[in-house]
């Protein structure tokens with residue numbers, strides 16, 4: 001059906017554009033065909049279009065022209081381009097600003113980026129695992145029950161993320177309020193909402209939720225500033241030091257708001273993709289008893305003698321990390337978007353100025369030269385590949401696109417692995433779980449990230465102890 005929709009290409013409408021401009025896709029349903037196809041299955045549609053019309057083409061989604069590129073040349077150019085050539089911030093401000101507010105997309109100061117990686121994550125990893133254990137203890141009371149696994153993963157990841165970003169003093173009630181506001185902010189996060197020029201009631205609710213979230217994070221920052229001498233090192237402390245000036249207690253309203261937006265932005269960036277990766281990985285494990293047994297043996301070996309869960313221990317669980325990587329490879333990637341301020345050449349094509357250019361990470365994951373039988377779930381494939389501490393192909397290879405490629409590769413990668421791996425470890429260790437309902441499908445995204453589940457995911461659980 002998607003293949004039949006593609007009718008070929010036509011010349012760009014603007015006669016003045018370069019002769020090397022990418023061709024414009026023509027569909028058999030003019031004006032709506034591309035939009036509908038992207039709603040149905042963006043990855044497959046993009047793949048079919050590249051096969052039919054080449055490595056670069058322009059398509060129009062509900063009137064908005066988007067250039068899609070693929071191939072080694074495009075990967076190399078995306079990876080090495082500077083922000084003034086391929087601009088991430090402007091792209092996301094223009095594409096998602098209506099839904100999420102343009103101010104959410106800002107360059108992140110270097111000290112704050114550093115707080116998301118390496119040593120800081122290692123230092124906080126044991127606390128993250130304890131947060132997971134405490135959360136599950138409170139959530140799954142009694143000897144057994146049945147639970148909405150999507151909600152569980154979402155709330156668990158939100159709690160772990162908030163504690164990582166804001167520190168341990170955040171109260172349960174506060175986190176519950178943040179969770180309910182994020183639920184509104186992240187709802188209806190759809191292609192339709194992105195591209196249609198209408199203001200729906202859902203959009204208005206989202207704006208209200210966003211303003212309340214900013215107010216909540218402003219209050220948390222002010223609370224932290226009031227007891228700054230006792231404030232531990234971490235993301236919140238670094239935001240205060242980097243963004244509130246020499247005397248944080250005298251910060252201006254706009255400094256305070258920018259700092260709150262920066263906190264909200266990182267929680268937003270961290271939450272949904274990590275929560276969906278956790279749910280996805282959990283489902284893939286529960287559907288494969290042999291894998292589940294392998295992970296149980298691995299856990300028992302690594303955590304023998306009551307060794308606490310931390311990043312060091314998790315990195316000694318290759319089977320677990322490979323399983324997570326394979327779930328994310330199969331359902332993750334989406335499209336990275338950039339904006340051109342001036343014409344930008346990729347191989348034989350010249351992308352005009354003021355274009356949105358996208359490159360699909362999901363298509364990288366389907367390359368049989370890197371991932372033989374790419375449609376199969378085969379976590380052991382990473383054992384035969386060159387991988388890093390997380391059992392993932394190294395970022396420099398640009399073959400594993402879950403974290404993006406180039407200068408804006410996800411800075412929260414270590415936090416994400418720590419959250420997903422420790423949450424899975426705690427959950428699988430504590431309970432015997434069986435799936436009672438699984439999502440009907442996972443819908444790929446037209447932006448970067450992990451596919452979104454469609455349909456319920458429920459599990460029956462029974463305490464092991």
Ligand code: HEM
Nearest residue numbers: 269270273274277336337402403404408410412415416448
């Ligand atoms: C499985 C979970 C995650 C996935 C799949 C993911 C994926 C990505 C991708 C693909 C990008 C690059 C987007 C682009 O180039 O257009 C990105 C950027 C980013 N991610 Fe993540 N991410 C995850 C978790 C996290 C976490 C846990 C954090 C923070 C603790 C985080 C913070 C960020 C930030 C701040 C950026 C923007 C970086 C920049 O502008 O240079 N992410 N993420």
